[in-house]
Amino acid sequence: MRINAVFALLTVLAVPSPALAQLAIPGAPKVVATTPRNGAVVDPGPLKLSVTFDKPMKAGGWSFVTSGDGAYPDCGKIPVQSADKKTFTLTCDLAPNMVWALGFNSMLYRNFKSADKGIAAVPAKLWFRTAPVPLLR
Numbered sequence: 001m002r003i004n005a006v007f008a009l010l011t012v013l014a015v016p017s018p019a020l021a022q023l024a025i026p027g028a029p030k031v032v033a034t035t036p037r038n039g040a041v042v043d044p045g046p047l048k049l050s051v052t053f054d055k056p057m058k059a060g061g062w063s064f065v066t067s068g069d070g071a072y073p074d075c076g077k078i079p080v081q082s083a084d085k086k087t088f089t090l091t092c093d094l095a096p097n098m099v100w101a102l103g104f105n106s107m108l109y110r111n112f113k114s115a116d117k118g119i120a121a122v123p124a125k126l127w128f129r130t131a132p133v134p135l136l137r
Helices: 002-013 017-023
Strands: 031-035 045-053 064-066 087-094 099-104 124-130
Antiparallel strands (some): 031 045, 064 099
16 A cells, blocks of 8 residues: 555656646745746847746745756856845856756755745746847847
8 A cells, every 4th residue: 555655646746847836835935927938039148047936035045957848058056036035046148049948946856945934936947948149129
């Protein structure tokens, strides 16, 4: 019986991020905005990548994680946290004509946590593309 319970748990943990949201602890922080937006096409070169949560987050802890949906961007290692403690920003350098993907928390890495109770944020993903050359504006 114990083996069946472990197998059932592993089966549940293997589901994609939208389904993981249903497993979140009530009151868990959620991503409300990213820069760039999901699916955006951006210029190659320097970019300020940010994630914003719906509540203040604990300082000194974060989990920017890789995703099989694209390349992980070349970014600094330590994000800057906003004064309201809701937004984390990394400085990145993006190559042209690429698909980029990353996650914020995962089943293994859960260091984005609420400031008040230390509850891990619901895992979320971001993907975007860089143009082959800078876009005309």
